[in-house]
Amino acid sequence: MAQPKSNALLLLYPGFNTLDVNGPLEVFKKSGTTLYFSVTVASETDITTSAEGAHMKHDIPIDDNLLASLFSYDLLIVPGGLALSATDPVQQQAKNRESLFNRLIHTFSKLPATPGRNPRVLLSICTGAILLANLGIFNAHYCTTHWGIYSLLPAYLKAGAEWATTSTSQSSQNNQYQAGMLIPARFVDAGVNANGVRIISSGGISCGIDASLHVVKRRYGEEEAGETARLLDYGWRQTEGVVFGEEF
Secondary structure, eight states, X not given: OOOOOEEEEEEOOTTBOHHXXXXXXXXXXXXXXXXXXXXXXXXXXXXXXXXXXXXXXXXXXXXXXXXXXXXXXXXXXXXXXXXXXXXSHHHHHHSOTTSHHHHHXXXXXXXXXXXXXXXXXXXXXXXXXXXXXXXXXXXXXXEOOOGGGTTTHHHHHHHHHHHHHHOTTTOOTTOOOOOOEEOOSSEEEEEEOTTSOEEEEEOSTTHHHHHHHHHHHHHHOHHHHHHHHHHHTOOOOGGGEEEOSOOO
């Protein structure tokens, strides 16, 4: 049975890395000559400026309407950006877990499956893993990120697990979150969480292309992913990713 078309949502914030966004966009827009993926770009402002100074216009705003319609998406893409210091964009974005931006990510990770639709996938690119880690989303699952923040991510993994365990909105009897576990890889497919959402993280910057091709492969087949890589003239490094759990 043919898989239905994927509805992807890509979140932007000031200081995002351009290739973190353009890499997945290239993959998902080339796959099946756009027959398989529909990508919607969302941000808080009409124009968002990347770390490299590029300006990107959104399709829709990040607002309560998007939060209410989040169930209509089956793929959420969270790019990274500069993250080494507390004043860098990614760490700034992570500060307020109750921001609408972070609530979108957290809510998506909790969404149940929709009958007749693709299983949901939450994909972080590069240092975007900080944003998932800070919300406890990796919860005893493996993950990866840019090698430059290998020493930084564990603190977010620990803090996120503690917050998820104690947060009033998430707490329930015997609800104990555990810190995710960092491993070096071009991408990590950690399998599905308790809600059936597959959690995938990529290594630094260009690794987001490999992770995105992995999504294409698992959803529409290796031949389709290989053809997409060929159209991009990209040397797909699929064997440098780590995959846990069954195919989706």
